[in-house]
Amino acid sequence: LLRQYWMPAALSEELDSDRPVVPVNLLGEELALFRNEDDKLVLMDRHCPHRGADMCFGRKEEGGIRCPFHGWKFDAQGQCVDQPAEPEGSKMHEKI
Template sequence: MLAPEMNKKLTETDTGTPGGTLMRRYWQPVALSDELSGNRPVVPVRIFGEDLVLFRDGEGTLGLIDRHCPHRQADLCYGRLEANGLRCPFHGWLFDAEGTCLDQPGELPENNRVRHFGQAAYPCVERNGMIFGYLGP
């Protein structure tokens, strides 16, 4: 029987743990392709202690980004899908599949705050009916 410390070291996969560091170096299945079909292709994903949102924008691009908007922490799973990304349901910030903030309604154009905000984003691919994400370095 393993000691509790060794068991914890081998089985925990949250951020900063040895198991999490190892597993992040491999492509991980995050959803079935069928989960992104239908009227609303947005799926919450929890992997390695991170809350993410997986979506397919209007152009068919897959995105895997942090689930909470950096502005007021609104849940992007309730966001509105647009041609080039996912719009926050609270204040309308628009994020593309790479996590770049494309639009901040209500901000003056000369403010340029939009370039200072972004989301953690991870590459993802679709193969054989599954979607895989890479959360590594």
């Protein structure tokens, strides 16, 4: 029911600081909030689906954020779009 209503999550100026990926707790969920290159807000699971690394320490890149542990990259919809250790042409990221 509460997901139908607006909730304050973070201050806008927090996203313009030196650490632009902000940890957010909403309705018991641990999330990471940042702005993408189009200035749109992105809210995603704080823990990487691979080994649970904290995405708040991730690196913002064009088109999304890269996990600080093994470098998987996720777009604004949470889809994995790159896995640096996978062989060229691998489609494994499409299933994540």
